[in-house]
Amino acid sequence: MAECRGTFTLRQRHAAFYLTLAEQAEAKLVGSEQVAWLDCLEREHDNLRAVLEWCQASGEIATGMRLAGMLGLFWEVRGYLSEGLKWLATYLQHDHGVPPIIRAKALVNAGMLAFRQANYTHATAFLEEGAALCRKIGDKADLALAKLYQENLAVLLGDFDQARIFNAECLSLYQELGDKRGIGLALGNRAIPALFQGEYALAVILSEQVFSLFEEQGDLRSIAIWEVILGGALLLQGNFKRAVTLIGESLVLQQRVGDKWFTIWSLIMAAGAAAGLKEPMRGARLLGAAASLGEAIGAPVAAAYQAVYQQFVDSIRIQLTETQFESARTEGQKMTLAQVVQYALELHTEGETDDTLAPTVRRL
DSSP states (O other): OHHHHHHHHHHHHHHHHHHHHHHHHHHHTTSTTHHHHHHHHHHTHHHHHHHHHHHHHHTOHHHHHHHHHHTHHHHHHHTOHHHHHHHHHHHHTOOTTOOHHHHHHHHHHHHHHHHHTTOHHHHHHHHHHHHHHHHHHTOHHHHHHHHHHHHHHHHHTTOHHHHHHHHHHHHHHHHHHTOHHHHHHHHHHTHHHHHHTTOHHHHHHHHHHHHHHHHHHTOHHHHHHHHHHHHHHHHHHTOHHHHHHHHHHHHHHHHHHTOHHHHHHHHHHHHHHHHHTTOHHHHHHHHHHHHHHHHHTTOOHHHHTHHHHHHHHHHHHTTSOHHHHHHHHHHHHTSOHHHHHHHHHTOOOOSOOOTTHHHHHHTO
């Protein structure tokens, strides 16, 4: 009996250590130290898994749910979408004795991961429940995050009016909190519906406005995200040279951060640029590589950004025979991540461009 108690106490201490580590990391994942802390969590991932397993087996539900909630961003960035969502969903089945603030964070992070996997039904449910609980307990930080992802979800579902409502509340919450990064995210996020609605000039302006903020904070991931969004807007305007430069820079930064989900988005944009620059075989290979990476992390490419993705596919297909397209796409699926990033960086902007690309995509 004494030995059992000693083992339990030892496991409690082990759990407490990694809970503290995750708490320290969570605060550092959005600033200049993000890469070091992401790498730290990567190295300790097996230990973190062990704590989650022990908490579940021993009934330490609140501790396990708290840990899972704090690991949400790490799981999102490094592509552990299915695993992270599995842990969060498992713990969220229990609510007895769990402080509401812990459950609220877990719900919002579950919604975020479900969104990244294009599981929009579950994402909606998690985010709605999470937002309601955050509002009830006065958790403004997690409520703002929930509204950010509800906005993104509304955009992808084509409900731009609702997206504007979510954005307004998100911005207001971050302003109340005095969260400069959050304010930047909310303002910059307005570029995404502009992009989808064909307002490319506005998307360019909004994306450029947030760069200085993220550069000031040393937030490499956010810089990379807005580089690819800005690159996409410029691409659809027909400004291939600057678009290719930005997309390439975003890919380099994403590899430093280890951001797999947004690497997929950058590869899709690079494929679109290849189509416009009349390099359809390169474009097809990049699409194949993006699809392969999406499959590996459980994030369906076509479902995530169906309209943009399909238009790029069509722009490439019309320049190739079906056999050429399928062959090139298969070749891309077999590339390693390092190979495909280097291949995308070799995209050049010299020579003739295909002016039909932008008008085609403007019909989105």
